[in-house]
Each structure stands twice: as structure tokens, then as C-alpha cells.
């Protein structure tokens with residue numbers, strides 16, 4: 001029996017079914033879905049979705065909506081009929097959790113140690129707790145004939161379209177100096193993928209934009225990846241948290257947010273047995289700094305763009321228009337944007353109102369200030 005580092009309090013009331021799945025929720029075969037109305041015969045294909053779905057194992061529960069093990073869904077449409085299938089992604093963390101009937105891995109709100117670790121690699125993982133984190137629970141991304149499950153760590157699962165199981169996994173940090181990734185890459189017209197990752201070993205080149213050319217048949221998708229632009233941190237020991245980045249024909253757009261991961265706290269989080277939230281610092285008196293970076297030269301546009309304090313997860317759209325870059329985002333006013341996603345908190349808040357203080361925001365950024 002290992003040590004439970006961080007066992008959250010039991011939920012204050014039963015959780016709804018969609019966050020209360022267990023291992024029995026995994027399906028081996030698709031089922032026929034009931035169709036209301038008529039689907040045109042020309043509609044054919046599959047929709048894949050990913051998300052944290054399994055929050056409990058044995059006596060343990062992950063408390064935050066971003067903690068659960070990945071569950072992949074597929075809806076397939078053909079000849080007017082629909083089938084549905086979902087299954088837990090067979091990550092190493094999930095398989096260990098099932099084997100030991102307890103949670104394993106580091107979440108936002110809690111941390112559960114790996115029972116398979118020896119004393120030596122337990123010690124190592126105290127200081128790099130995310131090194132083995134392979135719960136790719138955020139998004140599905142299609143590229144060529146490949147389908148990937150992604151999260152904010154650098155381990156990427158290639159998923160079998162039929163079984164929804166992991167065919168193989170790749171660790172991007174083996175080919176690039178990045179130690180976190182994004183679940184929301186972009187693709188350009190030529191088929192190049194653009195990825196984002198941070199490198200806490202070099203705060204002068206902390207935020208990195210990566211170009212991943214199309215892979216040749218049989219080649220690792222990230223084999224020819226290269227960092228094409230880097231930005232420094234505004235702080236000495238903090239990494240501004242970014243879930244995604246924006247891209248136009250010629251520019252990357254990066255929001256350096258005042259919600260930041262503190263590097264010394266990250267180094268201690270395994271030792272303290274705390275979840276990732278304990279490493280975050282929200283500088284409520286600081287603004288967002290927006291950076292616009294030329295995709296072709298890697299140079300930052302030398303204009304300081306400042307936005308009020310706030311928080312974003314997702315970009316809606318970015319485009320260039322008459323010497324301006326227009327950036328649309330989902331804006332969050334909360335001063336505790338991660339705390340808001342604890343399941344108990346969400347359930348409690350939604351009794352009274354939409355549980356998040358969000359809206360839309362548009363930023364129109366001049367590429368030159370001459371003549372303005």
C-alpha cells in the first residue's frame with residue numbers, strides 16, 4: 001500500500017453520471033444510436049472526441065474536471081445510420097490505476113503516487129513528477145491518416161480508429177527542448193503542423209513555437225520538428241500558463257497570462273505530494289502581455305500589447321486585416337480560473353447561474369504604430 005499524498009474530501013453530494021464513470025464504461029463494440037429525423041445519405045464519416053472522464057478508482061477521487069483519465073468517443077455516420085462507441089484511453093497511468101484499484105498520477109487538484117516506482121525512481125519523480133504522465137485527455141487531432149490524443153504534456157498517443165486504443169505513444173521532449181505541450185496545434189495550407197511548448201530550463205527561450213513538417217510514410221510524426229520561434233518569460237521564475245496559441249498566415253499570437261506556474265514550486269510539488277494547482281500563482285495586479293511573432297523569421301513584432309488582467313483557455317479565430325491582427329478569444333474574468341473547474345464547485349455554482357464568468361473578447365492589434 002503506497003502513501004496517499006493528497007486525498008481530497010469526499011464529494012458533498014453525488015456527482016452526475018457524466019463525471020461518475022468507472023472502468024465498466026469502456027465499450028468493446030459500437031452500439032447503434034437512435035436517429036431522430038433523417039441524415040442525408042451523402043453525410044459519411046466519424047467524429048472523435050476526447051476528455052477527462054474517469055475520476056474515481058477504488059476509494060480515490062480526482063476533484064478537478066481536468067484530472068480524470070481520458071475517455072475517447074466516436075460517432076460514425078454511414079448510409080443514414082449512426083453508431084457510437086467510447087472507451088478509456090489505455091495509458092500507462094490508467095492501466096496501473098485499474099491494476100491497483102486506486103488512482104495513479106498527478107492531477108490539478110490532487111496527486112496520487114505510482115505504486116510501481118522503486119525507491120530510486122520515486123526519488124527522481126519527486127522532482128519531475130510529470131515525466132511519465134501519459135494521460136492524454138484533452139483533444140483528438142487528425143493529421144494525414146493518423147489520429148492523435150493530446151494533452152498539455154509532451155506524450156502523444158497515436159490512437160487506433162477502430163478500437164480507440166493507443167497504438168503507440170511518442171514523447172515530443174525526446175526530439176525537442178520542450179517539457180510541456182499543447183492540445184491545440186494548428187495546420188497551415190502546406191500541411192505543416194504548428195505546436196507550442198515551454199522549456200523551463202531556459203527562461204529566455206521559455207515559450208516555443210514548433211513547426212512539424214508532414215512525415216514520410218512510416219516516419220515518426222515529430223521526426224523533423226524544429227523550434228521556429230521563442231519568447232522569454234517576463235518573470236525570473238515563472239511560466240505564464242497557456243492552454244493554446246493563435247496563428248494567422250504570417251504570425252503566431254501568444255498571450256503571456258498573469259496566471260503562472262512557479263518553477264520552484266513545481267520542483268517541490270512531488271515532494272509535497274500536491275496537485276498542479278499548488279504550483280500556480282495568479283498575479284491579480286498584472287496584465288496579460290500579448291506577443292505577435294513573425295512565423296517566417298521568428299522575430300517578435302516590436303510593439304508592447306497589453307490587455308487587462310484576465311484569463312483565456314481558447315482562441316476562437318485569428319486573422320490579418322489591413323495591417324492589423326484580429327484576435328478573438330473566450331475571455332474569463334475569474335481571479336481563480338482553475339478553482340472554478342473543481343467538480344463540486346461547478347455543481348454548486350450551476351444551481352444558481354452559468355458556473356463560469358466568461359464572455360468573448362476581440363483584440364485588434366496594429367502591426368505598425370507609425371501614423372496611428
Ligand SMILES: [Fe+2]
Pocket residue numbers: 138183184243313314
Ligand atoms: Fe482546450
